[in-house]
Amino acid sequence: MSDTTSTATDFALSASHITRRYGAVVALADASMQLRRGEVMGLVGDNGAGKSTFLKILSGAVIPDGGDIVVGGSPVSFRRPSDALEAGIETVYQDLALVDTMSAVQNVYLGREELSKNPFLRLLNVVNDGGMRKRSREVLTELGVGIQSVNVSVKGMSGGQRQCLAIARALLWGRQIVILDEPTAALGVRESAQVLELIGRLRDHGVSVILVSHNMQQLVQVADRVTVMRLGRTIATRDVADITPEGIVGLITGAIPADVSTPEDSATIVH
Numbered sequence: 001m002s003d004t005t006s007t008a009t010d011f012a013l014s015a016s017h018i019t020r021r022y023g024a025v026v027a028l029a030d031a032s033m034q035l036r037r038g039e040v041m042g043l044v045g046d047n048g049a050g051k052s053t054f055l056k057i058l059s060g061a062v063i064p065d066g067g068d069i070v071v072g073g074s075p076v077s078f079r080r081p082s083d084a085l086e087a088g089i090e091t092v093y094q095d096l097a098l099v100d101t102m103s104a105v106q107n108v109y110l111g112r113e114e115l116s117k118n119p120f121l122r123l124l125n126v127v128n129d130g131g132m133r134k135r136s137r138e139v140l141t142e143l144g145v146g147i148q149s150v151n152v153s154v155k156g157m158s159g160g161q162r163q164c165l166a167i168a169r170a171l172l173w174g175r176q177i178v179i180l181d182e183p184t185a186a187l188g189v190r191e192s193a194q195v196l197e198l199i200g201r202l203r204d205h206g207v208s209v210i211l212v213s214h215n216m217q218q219l220v221q222v223a224d225r226v227t228v229m230r231l232g233r234t235i236a237t238r239d240v241a242d243i244t245p246e247g248i249v250g251l252i253t254g255a256i257p258a259d260v261s262t263p264e265d266s267a268t269i270v271h
Contacts, residue, residue: 012208018067045229059091060084090170100155160191216245
């Protein structure tokens with residue numbers, strides 16, 4: 001469903017007509033999404049719908065065969081994940097990319113350690129431990145992430161704490177767009193609620209979120225809109241206020257008519 005009330009400057013990210021083939025296999029035939037500034041967009045679809053490939057393209061891990069991506073009003077061309085990071089896009093995958101043997105602060109700054117402000121110590125590549133701990137505590141407190149100490153090993157954290165730490169890292173690095181891949185998949189009810197609350201706080205900070213989830217009940221709790229994919233195509237975008245979890249499932253399965261027809265739809269027509 002096209003958005004006729006928003007202008008290009010309203011969108012944190014706009015991806016239009018993205019395609020990707022792997023030999024004879026069409027992973028994406030026509031994927032599009034318009035992500036507004038400071039909104040949570042749910043991305044849903046059955047297995048094989050193309051969600052993973054779409055996310056990998058938006059995060060710079062896969063190069064598309066065609067289509068256009070605009071971030072913050074400027075066209076971009078991602079050739080590698082670092083390009084997406086530089087554009088302000090952080091992706092939190094299900095494995096979280098956390099190192100169990102390191103502390104919370106070490107994980108937050110992993111690969112981006114801040115050097116000492118002392119010129120002599122900087123020459124020796126001595127890191128600014130105090131400054132990194134202070135900034136980590138500030139961000140975690142700001143987002144309401146309950147971690148006993150930023151010095152504690154990640155190995156001793158609960159699944160919810162680990163997920164929240166990975167998400168908070170994105171805000172610390174000033175990301176404007178955060179992609180979350182099934183952030184509550186392995187969590188219990190209480191920890192899932194903690195993560196959903198954190199996603200809401202990201203939105204309150206003006207961060208735009210793409211949330212991939214198979215849990216429709218959770219999705220309607222936190223998302224503003226939902227984009228539905230089927231057979232490598234974006235087939236609908238709906239305001240969450242205007243649709244039920246059952247309605248989203250209906251779009252995914254084809255039980256409810258989509259905005260864009262797919263080859264599967266035409267194959268079901270009997271003459």
